[in-house]
Amino acid sequence: MNSIRCPICGRDMPAAGPGDWPDRPFCSSRCRLIDLGRWLGGDYCLPAAPSDTEPESEADEAERN
Numbered sequence: 001m002n003s004i005r006c007p008i009c010g011r012d013m014p015a016a017g018p019g020d021w022p023d024r025p026f027c028s029s030r031c032r033l034i035d036l037g038r039w040l041g042g043d044y045c046l047p048a049a050p051s052d053t054e055p056e057s058e059a060d061e062a063e064r065n
């Protein structure tokens, strides 16, 4: 049984048929967008993915103030 590792987040995924896995070789459309963003020259600007890397930055500031 094959498995493929997402080149963006490194998650192991079971190999699936093309119909089951449209974002191959990425685990999700989000990782595909990240890769696309890198190709376009911005490695942190994600065009359509809401950030979950800093989920509490705004809440933190609100609490401190």
Ligand SMILES: [Zn+2]
Residues within 6 Å of the ligand: 006, 007, 008, 009, 010, 011, 026, 027, 028, 031
């Ligand atoms: Zn991924």
